[in-house]
Amino acid sequence: MNEVAYDERRLRQWLAGTARGFSRRDFLALSAVAGAAAVLPGAAPAAAAAGPIVKPLPPELFTVFGTNAEMRWSAMRDQGFHVPIDRFFVRNHTSTPAIDAAAWRLEVFGAGLRGGPVTFSLDDLKRFPAETHSVAVECAGNGRSYYTSQQGQTVSGTAWKLGAAGVARWRGVRLGHVLRRAGLAPHAVDVQPAGLDPNYVTGGVDLGPVRRPLPIGKALDDVLLAYEMNGEPLPPDHGHPVRLVVPHWIGIASIKWVGRIEVSAEPLFSPWNTQFYRLFGPDFPAEGQPFDRQVVKSAFELDPGATFAAGVRTTLTGRSWSANGPIRQVEVSTDGGAHWRRARPVGPAGGAWQRWETDWRPAAGAHELLARATDVCGVRQPDVARYNTLGYLFDAVVRVPVTAA
Ligand SMILES: Nc1nc2c(c(=O)[nH]1)N[C@H]1C(S)=C(S)[C@@H](COP(=O)(O)O)O[C@H]1N2
Numbered sequence: 001m002n003e004v005a006y007d008e009r010r011l012r013q014w015l016a017g018t019a020r021g022f023s024r025r026d027f028l029a030l031s032a033v034a035g036a037a038a039v040l041p042g043a044a045p046a047a048a049a050a051g052p053i054v055k056p057l058p059p060e061l062f063t064v065f066g067t068n069a070e071m072r073w074s075a076m077r078d079q080g081f082h083v084p085i086d087r088f089f090v091r092n093h094t095s096t097p098a099i100d101a102a103a104w105r106l107e108v109f110g111a112g113l114r115g116g117p118v119t120f121s122l123d124d125l126k127r128f129p130a131e132t133h134s135v136a137v138e139c140a141g142n143g144r145s146y147y148t149s150q151q152g153q154t155v156s157g158t159a160w161k162l163g164a165a166g167v168a169r170w171r172g173v174r175l176g177h178v179l180r181r182a183g184l185a186p187h188a189v190d191v192q193p194a195g196l197d198p199n200y201v202t203g204g205v206d207l208g209p210v211r212r213p214l215p216i217g218k219a220l221d222d223v224l225l226a227y228e229m230n231g232e233p234l235p236p237d238h239g240h241p242v243r244l245v246v247p248h249w250i251g252i253a254s255i256k257w258v259g260r261i262e263v264s265a266e267p268l269f270s271p272w273n274t275q276f277y278r279l280f281g282p283d284f285p286a287e288g289q290p291f292d293r294q295v296v297k298s299a300f301e302l303d304p305g306a307t308f309a310a311g312v313r314t315t316l317t318g319r320s321w322s323a324n325g326p327i328r329q330v331e332v333s334t335d336g337g338a339h340w341r342r343a344r345p346v347g348p349a350g351g352a353w354q355r356w357e358t359d360w361r362p363a364a365g366a367h368e369l370l371a372r373a374t375d376v377c378g379v380r381q382p383d384v385a386r387y388n389t390l391g392y393l394f395d396a397v398v399r400v401p402v403t404a405a
């Protein structure tokens, strides 16, 4: 799967007007007429809202931003490889719907099938061979606040620190098995899952259900329709009863509460790969640069402003991850980037993220901690992330202020 080639091809098709779903004209109309009452076709929400987020959000585990909640990294310090459900971040465009798993159905439809729509119940999905994978889900905007606090740039969107990411064990069925059972045709082009959460309305415009297309190549590769998270039925906030899990791609690809999946015979577009989740700004084309994959990042398992006992040896811990594959090396600086040392890997290499640690005996005073990862492709976190107005893909080394007293 070559996402760059796919993105370039789709951008050309979209500019040429050969795309369906959310055209360049829709996009220009929306950009021009703020507050316009344009309504795009979409399924009516099938479920009542249960609340923005259902699970408890205690302040020692989360920072809450409206309908979204970020994990505090200090909450991972004494945890194992996976992020427990009680602290896994939640990104909701609207609110967590209440869906009865017994009544839930998945409808697969579209011109990319040999026949008409095919419907699956949860029990139907559970009769396919199940697979379990440890996969990171990370919002494309994770780290966004650092464009402002570290690079002095203005961006719009939720001001995440680094906690809009998590690794869980997802169990489910390969999307490819389900698509083939539904009668996938050889001319299928794109696959678009849509959520059953309430339609996303912004600036007075109803953009329809949250949805984003995938090329058929990715859909048949490693995408899961997950019904379990860390050994439990998928919790309400994370997509109950079934969500997509799209490895290596930005979080928006992993559509929660999936209710319908369109398989098209032509390129598909939605606001979530045209208006949002494109790179806009001085370094990018006027129509924005599409992207799908995540980048490389590192986080200490502590909160900015943490305090340490001066003169006492402590162990700094953290995690690094990359959509390119395993992390090859992590370097840590405790003096604002003047000196670097290698962190010790914790646990085996090659998982969805790499845990690491290093010892430190802080002198009294203020310090700045930095962690910088290099992945298997030799990609190392840069000092400065590429500015884009929506603040996506912040991959630069984050400077974490702490004190010792
Ligand atoms: N239906 C639906 N799916 C969705 C979203 C949403 O609001 N509605 N948010 C997306 C975004 S932007 C992200 S980052 C991930 C977050 O997954 P999580 O809430 O399980 O952490 O879900 C994605 N899937």
Ligand SMILES: [Mo]
Pocket: 091, 138, 139, 140, 141, 251, 252
């Ligand atoms: Mo996201």
